[in-house]
Each structure stands twice: as structure tokens, then as C-alpha cells.
Amino acid sequence: MSSFKAGTKKILTHLIIILGLLFALLFFFFEVYLPGYTNHGETVTVPDLESFHYDEIEDYLSSRDLRYEISADSGFVADAQPLSVLKQNPRPGTKVKQGRKIYITLNAENAPMIKMPNLVNSLIKNAQEVLAIYGLERGEIIYVPDIGQNVVLDQKYRGRTIKEGFEIPKGSQIDLVVGDGLGKQTLAIPNLVGMEEADAEFLVVGSGLRLGRINYVSTDTVPKGTIIKQLPPSGIEAKTGELIDVWISELENQDNF
Structure with missing residues (x-):
């Protein structure tokens, strides 16, 4: 009988030791290792990268424990510097963990080519709206004697008449020849x-x-x-x-x- 009690006591002792070791291991994993591995409680504020040039991004983000990835879909803004940042995700001011990757959209180095729309016989107001939709800029308005008041009579690119469908760089300025409503006669x-x-x-x-x-x-x-x-x-x-x-x-x- 005494040997049975001794055996039971021994088993219980081993079981308590095993449970203690398991508890200690779990405590170490969740409270020490895991928070350190995931930088628990350590956050970084995402900086505003807009207008940064591509060459400046890596050093700037590395100094803030952040990484980046360039989006395959670039945009184009005529007034922005080529290869400068147009958009970013996450947005500036967002709190993220150290080492987080910032996704960046750059301004294209070369303007994409688009087909010129037809503005002739449109009112100047409508022509300006079409230009904006196509990503083109309205240049000079040239008034000439014509009975069609504020009606577009010709569309010019770099001083030359440009026909519908002709390919030009996005962001180009288009000059409009417009009637003054008085006519030539x-x-x-x-x-x-x-x-x-x-x-x-x-x-x-x-x-x-x-x-x-x-x-x-x-x-x-x-x-x-x-x-x-x-x-x-x-x-x-x-x-x-x-x-x-x-x-x-x-x-x-x-x-x-």
C-alpha cells in the first residue's frame, strides 16, 4: 500500500513539474518572444511622401524603420516632377508597426500618348470640360470674327491645327480658335x-x-x-x-x- 502511495506521489510530482514547465514556456512565448518578434506596442507614424523623388525614398523610409514597394500602375500629372510620388498607402499620419511596407505610386517619366478629341463646333465651355476629361490643358483662346459666338472653330497644338484622333502627350496645352459672334462680313x-x-x-x-x-x-x-x-x-x-x-x-x- 505504501509503495502505491509513493508511486502516485511521484507521478503527481512529475505532472506538476511538467505543467509548471509548460506554463513557463507559454508565458515566455506570449509575453517575451512574440511581442519582441512583432514589435508589440512599437508604432511608427507614416510620413507624407508626396512630391518626394524616387531617389530620396529609400533612405528616408529606412531611417524611420519602414519599407516601400513601387506600384506597377504609375500615374501622370503634367505639373509634377517625373518619378515623384503621387500617391501612397497607408496615408500620411497613419500609425503602423515598424518594418511596415508603404505602397507608392510614382509620376510617369514620360507622358502617355492620348488621341485628340474633336472640339470643333463645340461651345468653349463644353470644350474645356472635354479637355479636362482627357487630361489636356486649355491654352490660349484666340477670338476671330465669326457669327458663332464662343463656338470653337479650330483646335491647335504648338501653333498647328490638330485633327481628331491625332496622338499627343497627356497634359499638352491646346489652343482654341473661337468665334466672337460678330462675323467677318x-x-x-x-x-x-x-x-x-x-x-x-x-x-x-x-x-x-x-x-x-x-x-x-x-x-x-x-x-x-x-x-x-x-x-x-x-x-x-x-x-x-x-x-x-x-x-x-x-x-x-x-x-x-
Whole structure:
């Protein structure tokens, strides 16, 4: 019986020793080794790398215990330096562990080629929106006499007319030749004095001109609706689309007897 108790006591002793060693091993692994291996509690603030050149990145990140990887998909910004940082992930200010990899997108060294869109016959506002969509810059606006006001008549790249579909570098400046709304043709302004308003308007529009401000003047000597004055006066040379202001008679109020 005494030998049985002694054997049991021995087994229990060994079991306690094994459990103690196992507990000590687990404690060491989770509280000492693992935190040291994963840099537990040690973080680094991700710096802002925007506009950094490629040659500056490695030393700058290494000094902060960070790594980097260049994204295969580069972007292009015409105003940015070639091979400078455009985007990064994680974003600046993010807290990360030491040794974390920062993914970087660089500005392309050479501008990608794109096909020129057609801007001719578009309003200048719409043309500017199309240029922005294609990654092109609006250059000089050149106004020329044409009845199409603010309508694009020609598109130029480096001083030469460029056709739709021609390949140019992204970010290029495109000059727009735009109509001023007056036209090239010159003509003599017709005499509208003495005409009725409807007939005068018909004549003005038919002549390639436009009716401008209409002023009403009270009078009892000229029939109502008759033009009594115009500016510019008749006979003066004008360009297509020019405005003509007119003064039209209206009867004065008559007292009832």
C-alpha cells in the first residue's frame, strides 16, 4: 500500500513539474518572444511622401524603420516632377508597426500618348470640360470674327491645327480658335426709322444683325409702334451679329371727355 502511495506521489510530482514547465514556456512565448518578434506596442507614424523623388525614398523610409514597394500602375500629372510620388498607402499620419511596407505610386517619366478629341463646333465651355476629361490643358483662346459666338472653330497644338484622333502627350496645352459672334462680313445698317416694330425686326434679322435694346417713347405725333430713332444710325458699316438699339413710339394717355 505504501509503495502505491509513493508511486502516485511521484507521478503527481512529475505532472506538476511538467505543467509548471509548460506554463513557463507559454508565458515566455506570449509575453517575451512574440511581442519582441512583432514589435508589440512599437508604432511608427507614416510620413507624407508626396512630391518626394524616387531617389530620396529609400533612405528616408529606412531611417524611420519602414519599407516601400513601387506600384506597377504609375500615374501622370503634367505639373509634377517625373518619378515623384503621387500617391501612397497607408496615408500620411497613419500609425503602423515598424518594418511596415508603404505602397507608392510614382509620376510617369514620360507622358502617355492620348488621341485628340474633336472640339470643333463645340461651345468653349463644353470644350474645356472635354479637355479636362482627357487630361489636356486649355491654352490660349484666340477670338476671330465669326457669327458663332464662343463656338470653337479650330483646335491647335504648338501653333498647328490638330485633327481628331491625332496622338499627343497627356497634359499638352491646346489652343482654341473661337468665334466672337460678330462675323467677318461688313454691311451697311439699314434705316429703320418710320417702320413698324415687327417689320423692323424682320429686316434686322434678315440682314444678319440683331435687335438690341428696345426703348418706348410716349408721343402723340407718331403712330403707336413706329420706330422714331435707332443707334447706330443707318448707313454705318457694321459686322454681322452687331446689335441695333431702337426707340419705339407709344401714345400718351388721353383724358376722356
